[in-house]
Amino acid sequence: MEAVNYSTFRANLRTYLDKTRDDAEPILVTSNDPDSNVVVINIRDYENLVENDYVKSNTYLYEKLLRGREEARAGRVEAHELVEDDAQFLAAHD
Known part of the structure; x- marks a missing residue:
């Protein structure tokens, strides 16, 4: 991570x-x-941090994620075709 003082940051x-x-x-x-130092990150990284924090703070989601990772490592995965048609997807999930 690059560090720059406030004046240089403001000037550039x-x-x-x-x-x-x-x-x-x-x-x-x-x-x-x-105590006044700040970190500037792009929006994608910020949203990723917020999402990761949410998942880790939700016990159900975090444990589900860990189970899925272990299943993938053990080779217990299935391939599925992607649904291209939005209407078909919505009908299948009503």
Whole structure:
């Protein structure tokens, strides 16, 4: 993770935001007070963090995820064709 002080970040805001967006590289923006430091991340990474936090905080979902991972490692998987037709998908899930 790249670290940059607040003044440099502010002076080159567009460059740092583009870099964060394009490279998915978080940037640590530092100040004289360490409690005021912030991390800038792109929206995809933020949404991923929020989703992971939600899944890990939900015991049922987290255990289901772990069971699925173990089943996949043990080779207990099945291939299914993707449904391309939205109407067909919706009808099958009514």
